[in-house]
Amino acid sequence: MEIKDLIISKNSNLREALHSLDKSGSGVLFIVGETNQLLGVLTDGDVRRFLLSEMNLETAVTNVMNADFVSLPSSSDNSTILANLNDRIKIIPLLNDKREVVDYASLNRLRRISIASPLLEGNELTYLTECIKTNWISSQGKYVRKFEALFRDYHENHEALAVSNGTVALHLALAALGVGKGDEVLVPNMTFAASINAVLYTGATPVLVEIEEKTLNIDVSKIEALITPKTRAIMPVHLYGQACDMNEVMRIANQHDLLVVEDCAEALGSTYEGRPLGAFGDAATFSFYGNKTITTGEGGMVLFKDPAVAEKGAVLRDHGMSKDRRYWHDYVGFNYRLTNLQAAIGVAQFERLDHFVNAKKELAEKYNTTLSKYAFFQIPAKRENATNSYWLYTFLVKESAPFKRQDLMDFLNEKGVETRPIFFPLNIMPPYVDYGDKDAFDLSKRISEAGMSLPSAVNLSALEVDYICACISEFVAQY
Numbered sequence: 001m002e003i004k005d006l007i008i009s010k011n012s013n014l015r016e017a018l019h020s021l022d023k024s025g026s027g028v029l030f031i032v033g034e035t036n037q038l039l040g041v042l043t044d045g046d047v048r049r050f051l052l053s054e055m056n057l058e059t060a061v062t063n064v065m066n067a068d069f070v071s072l073p074s075s076s077d078n079s080t081i082l083a084n085l086n087d088r089i090k091i092i093p094l095l096n097d098k099r100e101v102v103d104y105a106s107l108n109r110l111r112r113i114s115i116a117s118p119l120l121e122g123n124e125l126t127y128l129t130e131c132i133k134t135n136w137i138s139s140q141g142k143y144v145r146k147f148e149a150l151f152r153d154y155h156e157n158h159e160a161l162a163v164s165n166g167t168v169a170l171h172l173a174l175a176a177l178g179v180g181k182g183d184e185v186l187v188p189n190m191t192f193a194a195s196i197n198a199v200l201y202t203g204a205t206p207v208l209v210e211i212e213e214k215t216l217n218i219d220v221s222k223i224e225a226l227i228t229p230k231t232r233a234i235m236p237v238h239l240y241g242q243a244c245d246m247n248e249v250m251r252i253a254n255q256h257d258l259l260v261v262e263d264c265a266e267a268l269g270s271t272y273e274g275r276p277l278g279a280f281g282d283a284a285t286f287s288f289y290g291n292k293t294i295t296t297g298e299g300g301m302v303l304f305k306d307p308a309v310a311e312k313g314a315v316l317r318d319h320g321m322s323k324d325r326r327y328w329h330d331y332v333g334f335n336y337r338l339t340n341l342q343a344a345i346g347v348a349q350f351e352r353l354d355h356f357v358n359a360k361k362e363l364a365e366k367y368n369t370t371l372s373k374y375a376f377f378q379i380p381a382k383r384e385n386a387t388n389s390y391w392l393y394t395f396l397v398k399e400s401a402p403f404k405r406q407d408l409m410d411f412l413n414e415k416g417v418e419t420r421p422i423f424f425p426l427n428i429m430p431p432y433v434d435y436g437d438k439d440a441f442d443l444s445k446r447i448s449e450a451g452m453s454l455p456s457a458v459n460l461s462a463l464e465v466d467y468i469c470a471c472i473s474e475f476v477a478q479y
Contacts, residue, residue: 015057030101031065037099040065071095074102081105103416112416116291117457122352127344141340150350156279158303159310162338166265166287169300170198173261173283176313179204183232188218189425189444191237195263208436214381220248233259238267238277240394243386246272246280268293269357269389278303294349296342359458360390367393370469374476376401392453402479415471422451
């Protein structure tokens with residue numbers, strides 16, 4: 001259903017409005033003037049209340065509509081939209097600069113096609129209900145242990161610790177490995193800020209490394225030049241599901257006696273040389289935020305290769321308290337535990353991991369087919385020795401294109417399709433300017449200005465995917 005199906009003229013009457021409401025099944029119509037500017041909102045409830053007092057279907061919709069409506073720019077982020085929705089304001093039209101309706105938001109759907117959304121149609125409710133009925137809702141309970149076991153079995157029996165989010169997973173991994181003040185950790189310049197923040201939490205110094213153009217991941221050819229006597233670890237980030245060159249990362253780490261902490265927040269289900277990402281480093285971390293491949297709402301996981309380090313990590317996760325002597329603290333620890341409720345969702349989600357990853361791969365192929373028709377785009381790189389789980393389908397608008405990335409994003413936004421720009425380079429943001437040579441990151445800057453992500457939810461319908469692809473083709477046809 002397109003937004004045009006929900007728009008009727010101010011010259012329409014209630015009879016025509018009822019036909020439109022019946023046809024769309026949406027329960028809402030937008031009344032526009034002769035220049036398509038929004039004049040009012042009409043819901044099926046408005047019509048019912050009017051007809052109860054006056055049975056006249058020939059009444060003009062302008063006499064019944066709500067002209068005192070709240071609207072927002074179509075560029076509004078989801079947090080702004082949510083802040084304006086409440087018991088009184090249940091529907092918010094989203095308008096372009098001409099005050100034309102391009103989409104609408106409600107508590108049930110913030111946008112027509114969102115960039116990402118979870119699919120909770122497995123055993124999530126069953127497992128959550130069991131937690132509530134048995135009173136096992138905090139960080140003790142069978143689902144925490146089961147969730148950790150599922151990750152351990154999937155990742156070559158590396159010890160697994162469930163934690164409260166992906167950022168603390170990184171911090172816990174580094175802390176358990178003994179990374180701290182006086183150490184340096186090599187971090188790619190293109191990643192979410194959690195990667196570098198976790199290094200700073202430990203007191204260590206991050207050293208930024210330029211990325212490579214094809215995978216958008218850490219450029220392994222630039223790592224060794226940045227190694228100093230203080231270098232303690234390398235943090236390869238598998239960005240958007242794309243695997244780093246782990247053979248070369250591990251070769252360098254072994255040669256220079258460095259630790260490797262894999263940031264797999266966006267790469268659950270991806271592989272390298274037939275092995276799951278997360279199985280290579282001394283530690284690896286995952287995120288289960290609501291937009292990730294599997295979700296627990298908020299949550300994370302840490303994998304450790306060395307059981308002794310994992311044991312220390314488990315103590316640090318629980319306030320640094322001794323496992324043998326209750327309320328005796330061997331370390332200054334953290335409260336990084338995951339609840340049994342969250343883990344129950346995680347177990348149900350993990351049961352469908354293969355389905356989710358396969359759905360994302362199929363979606364990526366459809367996007368690839370559309371974007372490959374045009375010379376203006378760089379689609380995600382494919383490599384024989386790696387598989388991409390396509391957490392978010394991310395591509396680049398080439399410099400040679402007759403339009404900018406923002407032009408395409410604005411066009412799709414007005415079509416009700418949410419998109420997302422790629423991350424900013426870390427080195428240009430105030431907290432991180434001192435951690436890399438400012439003249440060494442031209443590629444990061446160019447990619448940051450050219451990269452964008454398309455909707456990547458596993459519950460996108462075939463019609464929605466076709467619609468997104470058609471919108472891209474419609475945009476390109478203008479040039």
